[in-house]
Amino acid sequence: MGQQKITVPKGTKDILGEEVVWWQKVEEVVREMANLFGYQEIRTPIFEQTELFARGVGEETDIVQKEMYTFQDKGGRSITLRPEGTAPVMRAYIEHGLSVTNPRVKWFYLGPMFRYERPQAGRMRQFHQFGFEALGFSRPAVDVEIILVAYLIYQELGLSELTLELNSLGCEKCRPSYLSKLTKFLEERKDNLCANCVRRLEKNPLRVLDCKEEGCQNLFKSPSFPVIEEYLCSDCRNHQFKVEAGLENLGISYQINPFLVRGLDYYTKTAFEVKTGQLGAQDAIGGGGRYDQLSAALGVPGVAGVGFAAGIERIVLLLEKTQQETRPKKVPCLYLSPLDEEGEKQVLRLARELTKWRVPFYCDFADKGLRYHLKKAQKSGVKWVLMVGQEEIERGGFSLKNLTSGSQVFLQEDELLRLLQKEKSLC
Template identity: 45%
Template structure:
């Protein structure tokens, strides 16, 4: 059969044989986030494109090359959301969550869209879970957010994760670093890629996470930000590290870690996984103290993180931590003859109403092939119905493991099977 349609490049269908892994992961995210006091927020799949240009940054790859934008019928420029934070903050401001003046803690699980070259674990529609803690600049909040991210990975059974940590300073101290970096970049201008040459004047920090190999080699020699942090940023960073140590959370300082988004200030971090090769980040986050204001709100310090669902599942697979999925039916209903076939929908319905996972054959096959199907579906019991038994108000219950069967009153079968299945 020639296919008329295929899924768009860079997208995936998650079929029932794997969707249980997704549900397991999403369940853990919800469970752990709620334990930490974060409430779930669901924002639209698309927003005004300007929201992302403002927040993520005009000259990031995400906005300049990878965003799915479209003009709607009203002539407005919209974008499928390329990340989660901007939408969460837009909602935070739109619904006045800032008016309480306290801390607002939100999490989300959401598809995101980026026009990327498809590769392992990277898709044009991918999925992220993330959290945002809005309303405090305290280093202890950085520690909580990092602890939340790592707790999710721990609950998913992952052990080969490492935390990379850096501080990228604030609007007070970053300009002097930026100046030094620019000086360095200008001196190596000819060796840098076109993107870097174009970006160095507007945002030289961006050069530090250029994916071009040659740029990486050169930037490895560049000055590091830790030498330029102001006293407040240095102290903040020390307190974050101290907090992590007191929780027994190991970290590695990574002086070149800047993250690909413009809005970060001070703490930035990444969680990487040992089983994923070169593209090993499964989670990234940081503080974005200026972003709420940038989006039209009051000055509000905040931070958050986002983890990739697909990449986390790859990491779980690499560690052999994908859960056992039990898709088996508990009870299969087979019929012997026409009266049995006519009674099938009602018998099935009653078993299901009694809370049992029950299924039957609708394909008009022989009893033998129905029993084979019951086996294939992993049924522990099969209820067999036929005209003769129905006339007596009885059904045959077959234990598929022991290959034993006996007659039981038909209206009592749901109860009998519930007891047998515990």
């Protein structure tokens, strides 16, 4: 009896074929923008001590309560696959003593994250994010820079119908007065809250604003519902004002959304989300904000920070649906077709030469005849196909066919390399 086929775990997927070209495109744009703005790459481990996220994301968040991949390793340590990128970045900043030696850093990251959620289109259990973090800067201009970087990445990728939602979450000085007002309001209407929100109300009332349940949503529409804007201290109000002015200066329009709280506990002041209407409904394709309280949660108070993260799955989904005609292609310049065993040897020897000339090629060791090779090359979209069999070896050269014009020539190796070097820019 045959064994059962093994498939990928639920909520994960292989990325291959045409799709992977889109991924490379996104990564290329992210790296290019990081380079232009001077953000250095940081690569943190895929797993961290569980405590990092419990403290750095917040005990009462959905992420920590329900969505983490947590396990004990063989040494009895509690380990968690990273569900997001900001807490690890702050951990690294503190661990490497940067608050003393180099307090202002700009970093970006790119890689897989893990959350145990119900999988759906564009939402996976292993998902991928890129993020930008500026640490040690408290000026509102840096909030604006982060939003600008996000915008430029989306624009460079050709995404349109972008909207920016903005809110301020206050700070440790002014948020408590808002929270007590909010708690009082919700306590008095507890019967209308969903079970989840009743629990949130006790532990972290701000999370209630995140709720999508109808009953809770109806409460938010009440004219007497307290909005945080009215409770901000002068520092937070001033910061918010400068972020708004900075965006206006760049011609980036925004909407204030008083219910935008983001899924993590450590946000202070600026919170934002970028949405696109390209797929009909307004879809969030990234977000971020300021997190001046995060470092304190990790034991070193006073490190300002602002950042942004976006899920690559959702962006790729958008690109696939809206930009098929400009799909980036990866086609080699030259298709190498050995027609027999001696031909294979010649092809491998030539391959080494071609790398020196930086001519991209593809060797097909299919053990097939000329017809197969020509058909395969035609299908791949390549311009040049090179054939080597007994005849070519006897004559001491190569047959090269131009698939665009259909013409074929016989060339010695040095002639061939010279031609391809000239041609490679046209491939």
